[in-house]
Every structure is written in structure tokens, then in C-alpha cells.
Amino acid sequence: MNILVMMLVAIPALLAGYFFYSRFLSKVMGLGSLKKTPAHEINDGVDYVPAKMPVLLGHHFASIAGAAPIIGPVLAAQYGWLPVFLWIILGGIFLGAVHDFTTLVASVRHGGRSVGTIIETYLGHTGKIIFLLFAWATLILVIAVFTKAVTHTFISHGAAATSSLLFILLAIAFGFSIYRCKIPLWLGTIVGLALLGGCLYGGYLFPFPRLWTSSQGADPMVPFWFIILAVYISIASITPVNILLQPRDYLNSFLLYAMLALSLTAIVVSPWKIASPPVTTISVKGLGPIFPMLFVTVACGAISGFHSLVASGTTAKQLDRETDARPVAYGGMLIESLLAVIALISVIYLTHSEYLERLFDQKGNANPIGAFSSGIAHLMTSIGIKEGFGRVFISLAVSAFALTSLDTATRLARFTLQELFAGSDKNSRLPHFFVKAMQNRYVATAVTVAAAMALLFSGRGLDLIWQLFGSANQLLAALALMAVTIWLSKTGKKSWFTMVPMVIMYIVTVSALILNLLKNLRESHIFIAAIVVALLGLAVALGATYIKNRYHRNSHLKKQSVS
Secondary structure, three states: EEEHHHHHHHHHHHHHHHHHHHHHHHHHOOOOOOOOHHHHOOOOOOOOOOOOOOHHHHHHHHHHOOOOOHHHHHHHHHHHHHHHHHHHHHHHHHHHHHHHHHHHHEEEEEEOOOHHHHHHHHHHHEEEHHHHHHHHHHHHHHHHHHHHHHHHHHOOOHHHHHHHHHHHHHHHHHHHHOOOOOOOOHHHHHHHHHHHHHHHHHHHHHHOOOOOOOOOOOOOOOHHHHHHHHHHHOOOOOOOOOOOHHHHHHHHHHHHHHHHHHHHHHHHOOOOOOOOOOOOOOOEEOEEEEEEEEEEEEOOOOOOHHHHHHHHHOOOOOOOOHHHHHHHHHHHHHHHHHHHHHHHHHHHHHHHHHHHHHHEOOOOOOOHHHHHHHHHHHHHHHHHHHHHHHHHHHHHHHHHHHHHHHHHHHHHHHHHHHHHOOOOOOOOOOOOOHHHHHHHHHHHHHHHHHHHHHHHHHHHHHHHHHHHHHHHHHHHHHHHHHHHHHHHHOOOOOOHHHHHHHHHHHHHHHHHHHEEEEEEEHOOOOHHHHHHHHHHHHHHHHOOOOOOHHHHHHHHHHHHOOO
């Protein structure tokens, strides 16, 4: 089968989901363009800042995409392309996009506050504390995963490092010109994109040099980039969104759109066919059985709990009109599903043995980003782009997406930690000065970054952290859907479209965490196993709270009907 056939199935399916299913959801949720959003009601100039729909879509899409929709499908292709493809399409339409859209709307209806606040409203303060602890722990894993991914890309491709540093300066200048100098968005976009091209070309001409080398042991450039990135995300976390976050993500989204457009064009004109088998095995060494591990390995391309934190953490605070939630959240997720399909295609035109050879290095370490970059660059030769330049361009694009998710995750973790201690001044067993300190954005940022760096410097490989991230991330999606389901039920609206995905993801991810725990215990990874136990405990506690709430609600309704 030609790889074009896969796109001819994927694109109409995703478009149908957007035009029909998201319209149904919008009617159920009662979206209205005249309702005042928190971005206008609060508008503090730091976190609550109205953004035009294209700008916010760029921020939201760039924040949720990162490298995860690339890493997951490329790794999961070891099971065969068919189950991965089906999970991306069906999961994206009926689980992931529903999750993103409903959590964004729920957050907007609760003053732009997080999913934790929604849980507190309907499950009590204890439920909120449990969720926020789980969310913060998941975000620490997100920061660790993307810091490692960006570090490896910067070391392998010095051009990506140079371009990324130049891009940060460009984003600040773009934000200043749009918001302070009041330059029209269309003009700023044209100039910004031209300068973005200059950043890419500058990186290509002047790649960041390897400052240190080592003939044996660990690469000294790794801790160097860890520290540089730690400083960057700390600053990005406390900087007003319209100075760096909004303009950087907006311009960055065009880089991703360009990669998508070039990839799609290459797929259309490419003569290559799918060479890998539809299904290869029901269990993969290093990943585990196809159920449940496929559904947590392919995370962001189908459904991701991290998206709920982006939607309710930054996007809800910038939504200009309620009706913008449909293209920003539902549409943004489907674009990410399309990216995941492209990532899958980038390796399945190879035979299975060729794919495995490209995926793993001589030491047996997986390099999914490298496999993706090589695959897409090879496909782009069919449209006249040299493979070497194509590989550099793709690497630059992926590193830019990962860096965007990295600084967004740090800001979200800061929000989460501040919210965890908000309102704890009274009736708290913790020292007053400690509670006050944790409510401070500078202290909350420092604690967050320090925790992520501790995990990174523990020496755990990307594969171990990715498996843990995938399980925790998908379980976070189940917990976010739980909060939305409760809210919809309490307000008298239909909730089956969130309840069914919630149950599916809860069963899948608890099973995955249990398998992850057993595996790490067998391999004596006690540190990771302890984290898994903590995550399982929090998930089970919140699930029990939800069931107890539903039981009491049903009992109360029965008593009312009898009386």
C-alpha cells in the first residue's frame, strides 16, 4: 500500500471529527461568543492577557505538540503500524480532542482556574490536593523528558542550539513590537517569519560549538545544557506571557506548519510504499505487551493529560472569545494527531528490520527523533530538498517544539505548586513562612526546576523516564476527564462523551503503571519504582473519592425520588 493512502484516510477522518463531532460538543457545552472570558474579566497583564485566535492557536498548538507526538508513534511502530494508526485517529477524535476541548471550556467557566479548582468545587479540598500533587509530579517528568530531548538535539546538531538561542531574542522583539509598539499583526508576522528564516540559516552557518569533549565516561556537554536550560525555563516561567511565551509560540507554530506542509507534499508525490507489516508482535522488549503499553507509548498524538494543564493553565487565561475554544483546543489536538500520523509514516516505508536498525544505536539506545528526522528528510528528496539540509531543518523544528513545551510545562508546574499552597495560611500544620514562600512565583519556580534537575542528574535514561511519563501523563488525562464529567453532571449537562474516555484511560493507565512498577522492581530501579508507587497511590485515592461522590449523589437522588 502506498503511504499516500494512509493520508487519504487520516485527513478526511480528522476533518469529519472537527466539523461534526466538535460542533455537537459545542452545542452541548453551550458556547457563546458574547460571554466575557477570564482574559477580559481579570486581564492582569502577566498571565491573563486576551490573544487573537490565530495567536492563541499558535501558542496552544506549539505548547502541546513538542516532540511527544513524534517520539511516541516512532517507538510504538515496533508493534506494527496498524494498531498505532487506529489509536491515533480514533483516540484523537473521540478521546484526545474531547479531553482538550472540554477541559478548556471548564476552566474558562471557572475563572480560568485549573482542573484542580474544579475538583475542589465538586470533590472537596482533599480531592484538589491529590490532583495537584499528581499534576505537579507529572509536570516534573515532562520537564525532565523534554530537557533531555532538547539537550541531546543541541549536542547532536549545534545548528539547532544556535537557532534556538537566536529565536528567543526574536520572540522578545516580536512581542515588544506587537504589544508595545502596536504594529499590525499581519505586518509583524511577515517580518517575524523572515527573521525566523534568518535564525534558521544563521544556525546552519554557525552551529554551536562543542565546548568540551570526553574520551570516556559521561559527555560533559550534557550537564552544561542542563544548567543553561534550567536558567532559561526559570526566567520563562516568571516572565509575562506577552513578552516571551505568546510571541515565541506563535512564530514557532509557523515552523511546525512548514514542516507539516513539506512532509505532506513529500508524501503526496513520493513513490514509496508501506514496507513494514501491519502487526508485528503483541509484546515488545523494553515496552511490554501491546495492551496497555501501546496506549501510553503513543501519548500526545492520541490523548495527553499534559494538554489539560496547558488548556486550563495558560490557554484559558488568554481565550478572547468562548467560541475560539473549538478551533484552538479541538482543532489543535487534531493537527497534532496529523503530526503523529506523519511521524508514523516516517519509519514504516522501511522494512521492519531497517526501521529497527535506524531506531536503535549500537548500544541499544533508542533515538526516535533521529529516526523521524532521517525518515522525513529522505521523503523530502522527492520534492527536490537535499537529504542533508532536510535532516538539519527537521532537527531544528523538533528542538524548537520541545523547547516550547519545556518552558510551558515549567510555567504550569509553577501555577500548580502555587495553587497547591493557596488558601493554606489558616488551619495548616505547615509553618506560615513556608506556605507564604511556596505561594511566591519565584520560589515555586525554583523548587520546580530543582526537582526536575534532581531527576535528570540522577542518571536515569530517557527510555525509563519516557515510560513513566507516558503512564503518568495518560492517567492525568483520565483524572482531568473525571473533573469535567463531575462538572457536567452537576450542571445538568450530558457527560457520556467524557465519562467513557475517562473509564477507558483510567483502566489502561493504572494497568500500565502496575506493569511499570513490576518491571522497575525486577530491574532494581528503586528510585523510579518509588515514584510509580506514589503516582498509583494518588490516582487510586482520587478515583475512590470520585466513586464515593457518585455513590452519595445517586443515593441522594434515590431518596429524593422516594420522598
